[in-house]
Amino acid sequence: MISPYYYQLLVIASINVIMALSLNLVTGCAGQLALGHAAFMGIGAYTAGILTSVYHVPFAVALVAGAAVAALFGLIVGLPTLRLKGDYLAIATLGFGEIIRVAILNMGITGGPFGLRGISKHTNLTLAVAAAVLAYLTMKRLMNSRFGRALTAIREDEVAAVAMGIDATRHKVLAFVISAAWAGIAGGLFAHWFRYLHPSSFAFSASVEILSMVVLGGMESLEGPVLGAAALTYAPELLRGVSDFVSRHRMMFYGALLVIMMLVRPQGLIGSGVKGLSISKLGRIHGVVRLPQMERVTQWLTAAKQRKHLNDSSVSTDSRVVEERLAGLGMSSGTGSRGTGIGSGGGEEHAGS
Amino acid sequence: MKSMNHMFDAHKNHTGTRPDGRKGDNGRNKGKKFWFSSLFTAGIALVLAAAMFLAGCAGSQSKERSGQADGGDKVIKIGMVGPLTGDYATYGQSVRDGVQTAIDEINAEGGVNGYTLQLIAEDSRGESTEAANAVQKLIDQDKVTAIVGAVLSGETATVAPIAQDAGVLLITPSSTAPGLTEVGDYIFRNVITDDVQARQLAEYAVSQLGCRKFAVLYANNDYGVALRDNFTSKVEEMGASVVAVESYLDGDEDFRAQLTKIGSDIDALYIAGYYTEAAKIAQQARRQGIAATLLGADGFYSEKLVELGGEAVEGSVFTAGFYSGDASEAVQTFVSNYKQKYSQEPDMFAANAYDTMKIIAQALAKAGNDRAALKDEMYSVKDYPGITGNTSFDANGEAVKDVVFLKVENGKFVRAD
Amino acid sequence: MLQQVVNGLTLGSSYALIALGYTMVYGVLRLINFAHGEIYMVGALIGLMTSQAAGLPFAPAMVTAMAGAAIVGVIVERIAYRPLRKAPRLAVLISAIGMSIFLRNLALAVMGPQTRAFPIPFEVKQFSTGRFRMSSFDVLILLTSIALMIGLHFLVQNTKIGKAMRAAAEDKETASLMGINVNRVIAFTFAVGSALAAAAGVLIGMNFNAVDPSMGMMPGLKGFTAAVLGGVGSIPGAMLGGILLGMAEVMGVALLKSEWRDAIAFGILALVLLVKPSGILGRNVQEKV
Known part of the structure; x- marks a missing residue:
């Protein structure tokens, strides 16, 4: 039989896989950097833990309730913040994450700074792995759905996506809510494995660790976060006693890892090794982006025109812009464009002016 | 370690061959690709589990061997x-x-x-x-x-x-x-424990130091909260009063707002936290004209308290379980x-x-x-x-x-x- | 209550000092330098080392700290930001966060987790006029932040390099076509921003007589909040935002419960971002993609 030590590591790895996959939906697929992901795990963990230990609710119900409450908070946080972009979104989610943590710290029912004790053990390896596999399959289906393609379009170029009739905010919020729900499930599993919860487990540094997992493995695939989560769960244990220096300064290496990955392999360990390849190209290679036929794009455009009640002249320019952007995206199949520039424009391009 | 490396290598081979093989046939390969990826993930999971399991076996074996090398049960x-x-x-x-x-x-x-x-x-x-x-x-x-x-x-x-x-x-x-x-x-x-030292200090402060009006400034963590609760209740049991209770977070630097709220009309200020913050609080309290005796718990016990607090911590009284100056x-x-x-x-x-x-x-x-x-x-x-x-x-x-x-x-x- | 206003003013002016650096860098690069809080810490550390180990008096120690931090800032820009200038926004952000974590833990590895004392090397006077008290050092911080604000404003508006900075902020490509060395302008911006952070680090480290590796995290976030509140990119905005945030925090403690202090600060941040992301004095910039 597998030793309890490795059994526990596999349970933690499974929980981390769920966390990484759920963050990946928002950060990897939709391209929105969220820095408070651990807070949703905390909400799920505390909700489920309080339900089973204080109110003696069955574990399965508590787990689902944890996910529901986390999703609700995802909605509350996501609705206002996801209208923000880039840096602002990152800071806003960080701020909300800290507010949630301070709230847990100052509430009576959570045990406050003493933590929540007396939770019974319900999580086992089978359940944790099953949940991780389910999370993977859910994300896989999402990615291959119309919804997933819309998220990818938003990540690549939000203006073009909106012009094609995608309600960007709605899609982003929905992704955020689904992501929070899965983080809540991971939290519930966490609570009923360790039997003790403390607010410090869900602080900013925890969110950074999850982000590191996603970035290390690769944001453009689903295998990336899985690999990243597994590797960053196991590597520190592997380093115990082996290399004192590395294990002593682990956080320093996490920081360096994030920088180096961005410089050298922004697509993560998994992903094509060709440097400088745009995300859209990678997305196509990995089957994240399904290429719609040009006809469908035209249909979208017509629909977009009608929806937006645009006058003729602006439509013509707008559609030209959109077509250019689509070309850049590599979505118009014939051009063979590599799609540099677009989605990587940073702050350079003025849009809609 | 070896198995981990192997895993990465195996993966690189996959990605190396993938792009060419599937150019332009995205639609047709949809189903295939799905299963390929699923298999791939299952593969990762299996390899990882196996790696851990093997490492576990190897680990325990080597441990047993080293135990024997050291002379068995010695x-x-x-x-x-x-x-x-x-x-x-x-x-x-x-x-x-x-x-x-x-x-x-x-x-x-x-x-x-x-x-x-x-x-x-x-x-x-x-x-x-x-x-x-x-x-x-x-x-x-x-x-x-x-x-x-x-x-x-x-x-x-x-x-x-x-x-x-x-x-x-x-x-x-x-x-x-x-x-x-x-x-x-x-x-x-x-x-x-926190309750023992907080209660004993409260008793000491009221009966030996003659303090009547107390304020508590606590770190918002398990340590600070437990000290606060026990200190406050014992002070009130003894017939003295706690006139202000304020909190801070570990790592805070500016305590002036809390100290102003507490005011200078107190006999003693109980700082329920560790020496780093206590030293900063002491200095800012003195600057704000709070002359009250500073009280603390074993979180004060470090040379750093004096190094960081200087003059301001002079005369502070705290509880501890150990005294290195003991003869x-x-x-x-x-x-x-x-x-x-x-x-x-x-x-x-x-x-x-x-x-x-x-x-x-x-x-x-x-x-x-x-x-x-x-x-x-x-x-x-x-x-x-x-x-x-x-x-x-x-x-x-x-x-x-x-x-x-x-x-x-x-x-x-x-x-x- | 009057004393709380003074408390808010002094706390606010230290936030303002940090916010000025954020605003500088953001104004030119449209990039939030996540590592700014860590550069503030590095500046305080260098100041501590030069004034204690090397025994330099206050002013030279301050100058060395500012110069040292400027060098660190330029190196950070060179390594973590410049190669990614054309990369997706997400990549730059992650790189910036990585840099911040790296610097904090590097300092932890070098100096250990212990807090170091950083005594003020000169006599500090206490002003007390019955109702409130303020130390001469608090006044120094307040005056320094005002002086730096005015200096910065002059630098950006009235000097040649300032003109180049504004041009680069407007449009990097056009600026480079006009013969402006954009890389040098950006490096200069980082140097100035980092030197400001170091000045703040040394002053605040001395005021609280404490320097430690994690000291940059919270002030970094608060300084950022202040910059956003006042309007990122606006120099007087940073000053205003800092003072307002300091006031809000202190009044939160004075009127509400001190447990919620940080939640109040982040609540304000969230509120500003939602209601008026451009901040109080910020220009409403056309949304960029």
């Missing part, structure tokens, strides 16, 4: 877990060094019943999950007989159920949160051994850890290298004369210890009673 392994890195590293390192000092002394005197003691210290980085992994490793891979730790209360609350389930003695020399030992009969604590031979031996090895003054963490290890060794000598017998023996420890005063354990595994009152005088700690 080594007793003692585990230690706590933050050796990160923001709380000072505390964990002190505990580790305290235990090591005790083990060195014991081994120098011939060990326990002919056994040599060996310390295996694992880092928790101050995080509960890491602490849990470390304790599982100590129990399963290293097969330790007893564990000294964890250091922070949150860590101890997480690892206590694990040690209890495995039937391994776990004794924390520093976690003061109430109720930790209630997890089970294998869980002990050898440190004065007794046991204390002076410990202090000189510790200083010689680590070239710094031992703090209360090191002192408690040292005593804890000595108590375990004494129990081991009677019970032998057996986890269950060792646990039973611990309950019969009565008035062990250590460097932190006389120690006994009650039916819950809580240490019953003496509290000393210390005072800052001319930049040095002296006994106040």
